[in-house]
Amino acid sequence: MHDHEEHDEQDSGGGAAAPARAKLFLEGRYRKLCRDLPQTVFYCPECKGHPRRRRGCARCEGFGKLTRDSVQELVGWVAGKAFGTRKHKFHGAGREDVDVRMLGEGRPFVLELLGPRTFQVDLAALEAEINRRNEGRLEVRGLHWTERQRVVVLKETPHAKEYEARVAVELAPGDPRAAQALAAARALVGTRHTIIQHTPERVAHRRADKDRERWIEFLSVELEPEVEPEVAPAPALDAAPELDAAPALDAAPALDPAAATAAANGADAAPARTYWRVRLRTQHGTYVKEVLSGDSGKTRPCLAEWIGAPCRCVELDVTAILDEHGGAEEVVEPAPADDAPFGTGI
Structure with a gap:
């Protein structure tokens, strides 16, 4: 104290x-x-x-x-x-x-x-x-x-942890391979897997350059529902502002042929992806983002390898700090009363 x-x-x-x-x-x-x-x-x-x-x-x-x-x-x-x-x-x-x-x-x-x-x-x-x-x-x-x-x-004290990750899978929602990948991921649930991780580049400045053996366990894999884009409501007819004058026809900007071709081919559109919610439990010291992406072969096996499609972690949350073996951790209780004297409850 x-x-x-x-x-x-x-x-x-x-x-x-x-x-x-x-x-x-x-x-x-x-x-x-x-x-x-x-x-x-x-x-x-x-x-x-x-x-x-x-x-x-x-x-x-x-x-x-x-x-x-x-x-x-x-x-x-x-x-x-x-x-x-x-x-x-x-x-x-x-x-x-x-x-x-x-x-x-x-x-x-x-x-x-x-x-x-x-x-x-x-x-x-x-x-x-x-x-x-x-x-x-x-x-x-x-x-x-x-x-x-x-x-x-x-x-x-080493602590296993539970995580929830939002994972982007580089397969379009309508692609038959997306359903196959999801089935492959769900087949991993409930089994503890051993992986080998080489030090990721993002932490190489503060971690030894070596291989590490770790265990991981997938708890659930759920398909994230597609979110429909919001459409702004049309303004009321009586609220439309009056136009002072119509713009001159020759004032319209010319459309660049290359830009028109790119737009027609969907070149500027974001690549179609499927998003999953993945819950997993990992050993102390596991690089979780790399468990999902593979980190260009530095983590094997990885989720991308198991499902046969590139994927990456978009968002990650730690949801539980566990004991070394993955069980619930004992929580230290606080002092018994708000007005307890200095040092009570140690």
């Missing part, structure tokens, strides 16, 4: 040790409801957010970060104000990509507050304030006191 850290630094008064710095640890779960929010501060990879180097940085235009905020900042700013500190660390039980939502019961995290000046804080009120400030983007649940050891548990 709270801890102290001794510093090696000495003050200028003759060698006395600097006062110990207190630490507080809060634990809870967060639900990320949008697709533009990283878990921790997303510093610019070029200038690293350094106050001097970020000046004139073309990558981040001097901002120092590639996103406006993060889960860490949205939680830490509110908690820091309540506890009287600007310094904090955020420890999550894994992390999702910036464009992936974290739904279900949320992802466990520990917020480490450094050097707080206030210790008596109503955590229920703090949780409500975090959620009020971030409605529609972020939600925190079950905020309670915890200890330093929980950071190690969260970091070192």
Whole structure:
């Protein structure tokens, strides 16, 4: 719940040790409801957010970060104000990509507050304030006191996860092969499959370049219904504006023959695709987007290979954090009462 850290630094008064710095640890779960929010501060990879180097940085235009905020900042700013500190660390039980939502019961995290000046804080009120400030983007649940050891548990415990993906299959809805592909995908449901994944290019800068064996299990594959385009209602006859004058016939722009041919052949039309909703459970450390697309052969087998058609993940949501083997995870209960004294429930 709270801890102290001794510093090696000495003050200028003759060698006395600097006062110990207190630490507080809060634990809870967060639900990320949008697709533009990283878990921790997303510093610019070029200038690293350094106050001097970020000046004139073309990558981040001097901002120092590639996103406006993060889960860490949205939680830490509110908690820091309540506890009287600007310094904090955020420890999550894994992390999702910036464009992936974290739904279900949320992802466990520990917020480490450094050097707080206030210790008596109503955590229920703090949780409500975090959620009020971030409605529609972020939600925190079950905020309670915890200890330093929980950071190690969260970091070192492997978690299987459940996902729901919106998958674009490069087959037209009326194509007979689309029905065959859907049947092939549904035949995978209910069986655990072993795959081999080579490090994807998108994470090669921070992950070892090697093969990894993982298990995956498809839970359901559903065809997403086609959405009819909305047609704007015709304006009322009596609401039509009067025309001052008819445009001159010779003022009409000439139609480019090449453009006319392209339009007639449907060159500008988007390629026809079928969309599926795929639910799956995967082992800790699985690159889920690549399980679907195959990542140019770096993940095998993959959904695209199994159904015999190119496909890719369009949207992805984490829907559950599980235990290592894919079972339901035990949820740590919060403190028993809103007015419980500091440290109760640890």
